Amino acid sequence: MAEKDELGRRGEIVAARWLEAAGCVVIERNWRCASGEIDLVLRQGTTTVFAEVKTRTSLAYGHPFEAITRAKQARLRRLAAEWCHENGPVPGEIRIDAVAVIDAWSAEPSVEHLAGVV
Template sequence: MPHNTTLGRAGEQRAVQHLESRGFCVVDRNWRCTEGEIDIVAIAEGILAIVEVKTRTSTRYGHPLEALDEAKVSRLWRIGFAWARAHVDVARGRDLRVDAISVCGPDPATADLEHLAGLR
């Protein structure tokens, strides 16, 4: 398996642990549709969070969250609405939110983690 795939999976697992430690329940991972992919779908109380995870070993080429431009965030919203339509039973009554989590450091298990909630 390529290093970047292994790194990405480790970063996503760290993000899942972070979300669960804050009361979220992860209900889906790596969900795909014609628009693209959602890394993590998590729920907590009245929130349905669509979570994009960016994992890097360093900031040598910029902070991981710098990869989230306006077009990417708009696409995440579209994919989030697609997920909600496909999973009405889970989504009903919850506010949709797009979040981003960066995991940055040589070892994802101990790397710096930053969680931005409510991207627009």
């Protein structure tokens, strides 16, 4: 596995643990369809949350949130709709979040969570 892929996978683990500590329940990890992938699908109360996780080793090449372009946001909206279509009626509200993980391999990685950004 490429180092970049390992970093991304580690970031998703860190993000999932952080979100679980914040009261979310992980429903799916790395859900895939022909159109792409959703990193994390979670439930927070009655809200279904679709989370895009971006991981960096440092801020040397910019903040992880900078990688979530308008095109990526549009793709996330389409993927969330596909997930909802595939999984039947989704009760409650739907939200798309972004999670930035910096220094994922350290004992205390930095995690930033933006709720409802897309």
